[in-house]
Amino acid sequence: MRFGITFFPTVGPEHRGAADYYDEAIELAVLADKLGFHHVKTVEHYFFAYGGYSPDPVPLLTAIARSTEQIRVATGAVIPAFNHPVQLAARLAVLDNLSRGRLDVGFGRAFLPDEFAAFEVPLDESRARFEEGVRAIERLWTEEDVVWEGSFHRFGPVTLLPRPYQRPHPPVFVATASSPASAHAAGLAGRGLQGVPAISGRQGFLDILAAYREGWAEGGGEPGRESVQISFGLFLDEDGEEARRLGRYDEEQYSERIAVATRAWGKARSADYPGYERLEEAGKLLHFDRRLKENQILAGSPDEVIGQLKEVADWYGEDITLSFTVHSGNLPLETSARTLRLFAERVAPALAR
Amino acid sequence: MRFGITFFPTVGPEHRGAADYYDEAIELAVLADKLGFHHVKTVEHYFFAYGGYSPDPVPLLTAIARSTEQIRVATGAVIPAFNHPVQLAARLAVLDNLSRGRLDVGFGRAFLPDEFAAFEVPLDESRARFEEGVRAIERLWTEEDVVWEGSFHRFGPVTLLPRPYQRPHPPVFVATASSPASAHAAGLAGRGLQGVPAISGRQGFLDILAAYREGWAEGGGEPGRESVQISFGLFLDEDGEEARRLGRYDEEQYSERIAVATRAWGKARSADYPGYERLEEAGKLLHFDRRLKENQILAGSPDEVIGQLKEVADWYGEDITLSFTVHSGNLPLETSARTLRLFAERVAPALAR
Numbered sequence: 001m002r003f004g005i006t007f008f009p010t011v012g013p014e015h016r017g018a019a020d021y022y023d024e025a026i027e028l029a030v031l032a033d034k035l036g037f038h039h040v041k042t043v044e045h046y047f048f049a050y051g052g053y054s055p056d057p058v059p060l061l062t063a064i065a066r067s068t069e070q071i072r073v074a075t076g077a078v079i080p081a082f083n084h085p086v087q088l089a090a091r092l093a094v095l096d097n098l099s100r101g102r103l104d105v106g107f108g109r110a111f112l113p114d115e116f117a118a119f120e121v122p123l124d125e126s127r128a129r130f131e132e133g134v135r136a137i138e139r140l141w142t143e144e145d146v147v148w149e150g151s152f153h154r155f156g157p158v159t160l161l162p163r164p165y166q167r168p169h170p171p172v173f174v175a176t177a178s179s180p181a182s183a184h185a186a187g188l189a190g191r192g193l194q195g196v197p198a199i200s201g202r203q204g205f206l207d208i209l210a211a212y213r214e215g216w217a218e219g220g221g222e223p224g225r226e227s228v229q230i231s232f233g234l235f236l237d238e239d240g241e242e243a244r245r246l247g248r249y250d251e252e253q254y255s256e257r258i259a260v261a262t263r264a265w266g267k268a269r270s271a272d273y274p275g276y277e278r279l280e281e282a283g284k285l286l287h288f289d290r291r292l293k294e295n296q297i298l299a300g301s302p303d304e305v306i307g308q309l310k311e312v313a314d315w316y317g318e319d320i321t322l323s324f325t326v327h328s329g330n331l332p333l334e335t336s337a338r339t340l341r342l343f344a345e346r347v348a349p350a351l352a353r
Numbered sequence: 354m355r356f357g358i359t360f361f362p363t364v365g366p367e368h369r370g371a372a373d374y375y376d377e378a379i380e381l382a383v384l385a386d387k388l389g390f391h392h393v394k395t396v397e398h399y400f401f402a403y404g405g406y407s408p409d410p411v412p413l414l415t416a417i418a419r420s421t422e423q424i425r426v427a428t429g430a431v432i433p434a435f436n437h438p439v440q441l442a443a444r445l446a447v448l449d450n451l452s453r454g455r456l457d458v459g460f461g462r463a464f465l466p467d468e469f470a471a472f473e474v475p476l477d478e479s480r481a482r483f484e485e486g487v488r489a490i491e492r493l494w495t496e497e498d499v500v501w502e503g504s505f506h507r508f509g510p511v512t513l514l515p516r517p518y519q520r521p522h523p524p525v526f527v528a529t530a531s532s533p534a535s536a537h538a539a540g541l542a543g544r545g546l547q548g549v550p551a552i553s554g555r556q557g558f559l560d561i562l563a564a565y566r567e568g569w570a571e572g573g574g575e576p577g578r579e580s581v582q583i584s585f586g587l588f589l590d591e592d593g594e595e596a597r598r599l600g601r602y603d604e605e606q607y608s609e610r611i612a613v614a615t616r617a618w619g620k621a622r623s624a625d626y627p628g629y630e631r632l633e634e635a636g637k638l639l640h641f642d643r644r645l646k647e648n649q650i651l652a653g654s655p656d657e658v659i660g661q662l663k664e665v666a667d668w669y670g671e672d673i674t675l676s677f678t679v680h681s682g683n684l685p686l687e688t689s690a691r692t693l694r695l696f697a698e699r700v701a702p703a704l705a706r
């Protein structure tokens with residue numbers, strides 16, 4: 001197993017200023033780099049305290065890349081449906097160069113109706129725009145004089161500048177919260193997978209993982225070279241009770257914020273998003289203690305979290321990369337820093353044995 | 354007069370790798386910051402060696418902001434016609450926060466037909482999209498629950514995240530190469546002006562300046578608070594002949610690259626771009642010696658450039674900010690660094706007297 005961190009801010013200006021949030025995230029990323037974490041990842045979201053401090057992951061990841069030596073910088077996810085493929089491909093290629101090849105790119109479909117509405121993109125086009133966008137970006141990264149005649153974009157012949165630093169292009173991941181079909185397609189195309197068992201649940205994520213591995217095999221991918229990143233909230237303290245108290249508080253804030261951001265699912269419906277109308281209830285459905293028991297959240301003393309992670313490895317395999325959601329902005333910097341230090345000093349060594 | 358620098362890359366992968374170009378630009382920006390320069394600015398361009406290493410100025414400016422203390426970071430220009438106002442407003446607000454309020458924003462209309470074609474934006478909509486985009490962005494920066502019902506975008510109510518660091522918002526400039534009408538509108542709206550006498554010529558730029566000041570007065574702007582930035586290529590050496598040799602070489606590269614990028618004006622025509630069909634000839638029209646004599650390029654020994662800049666101040670006024678286009682990527686880093694040092698140590702003090 002490899003270990004990275006994810007910044008998913010769930011604060012707005014009424015909770016913490018954006019400049020302070022970014023400075024703290026950069027300070028934690030510098031610490032994570034020194035402690036040997038594999039990657040630092042962030043999201044693309046708009047308008048709401050739920051993710052809205054990261055409307056474009058590239059600037060923050062650039063600041064992090066320029067302040068660190070080894071750690072990879074990752075998107076998880078950027079949204080092809082909301083961006084022109086030329087601009088998204090180009091901006092990511094700039095970051096790949098500024099980090100000298102440390103970029104991993106997770107693409108996602110997004111799921112907040114208010115974001116789709118603002119960009120005048122129908123929810124029902126989500127899957128088609130995702131597919132077209134990712135394919136166009138991969139071609140722009142690897143070919144010259146690209147001519148694109150898609151359903152949503154037509155351009156070319158054009159040659160992207162800058163070219164990506166990594167050849168043929170940065171590793172590509174598909175982020176999927178709940179769709180085995182998306183995971184199968186990701187495997188078939190030889191892409192990596194970003195999953196969130198905290199949303200899909202254990203069985204849901206096992207189904208996603210099975211579909212991904214099946215797609216990978218069908219696509220002729222080399223066995224054992226699948227690439228799976230999964231995200232968990234992580235809260236560590238010498239005192240397990242204190243860790244759970246912090247985790248519960250942070251999750252309460254998260255629940256409040258996702259409830260606001262998903263309110264539009266009260267009236268939105270789309271065949272591209274089966275069952276998402278239930279997200280209106282998302283805030284109420286999260287029960288910290290049950291999620292802890294089902295290893296959807298990791299919180300406790302180092303020994304307790306080691307126990308959780310051994311179960312996670314049993315369930316999902318040893319060959320996965322875990323991404324710990326730390327520092328939503330609702331807890332002090334020092335709390336997140338302590339979690340990172342305890343993980344690196346006490347948890348990771350025990351799992352490597 | 355205040356002095357800043359502009360990075361306008363005119364290299365592609367066949368000349369210099371993007372990662373090397375960015376690292377050199379950042380190193381020069383760090384030097385410029387130490388030497389007391391006012392700002393560092395870069396562009397938005399696509400596909401061609403002419404500017405194409407900067408398809409989005411935000412990542413490079415972020416890297417610079419995080420490596421410097423005082424220097425302002427500026428766009429010159431970003432293009433509302435090619436970006437959704439929510440995304441451009443948000444990305445710039447992220448940078449404003451990451452730089453803790455050191456951002457100046459120049460908006461431009463763009464002028465390369467191939468860029469318009471790739472984004473499926475008609476040249477004839479250039480002015481209208483510019484106006485709508487800038488107004489929408491200013492509202493997103495300053496208001497909550499913004500409802501926008503424009504000709505090109507409809508959204509809201511939405512509240513932008515993050516909010517800009519500067520209140521009410523970062524200083525706004527309008528970049529115009531040749532349009533007194535755009536300059537007048539910029540003054541009327543209380544915006545700053547970014548001009549390029551190397552394109553408009555002396556009389557052309559005087560007309561632009563007059564229109565801008567007239568608009569400023571009509572709009573009720575406080576006299577003397579107009580904000581004008583103008584760009585010049587700058588090449589300094591103790592040996593004036595050597596400086597001109599370097600300048601001539603760099604300008605030759607620039608001419609070749611702009612000729613390629615503007616080739617599409619051989620067939621494009623638009624009422625929004627009167628006379629631009631002549632740009633097809635742009636590469637051939639640039640005569641270094643004549644441009645030097647007309648102070649469209651600054652090149653020579655410190656004393657010679659002091660003489661040029663005294664004329665520039667006589668022509669355009671003392672209350673302007675000059676932005677020196679350095680480091681296109683065609684000359685070694687040390688050449689550009691020497692120019693910056695000689696300017697700060699020998700030229701600027703003489704002009705301050």
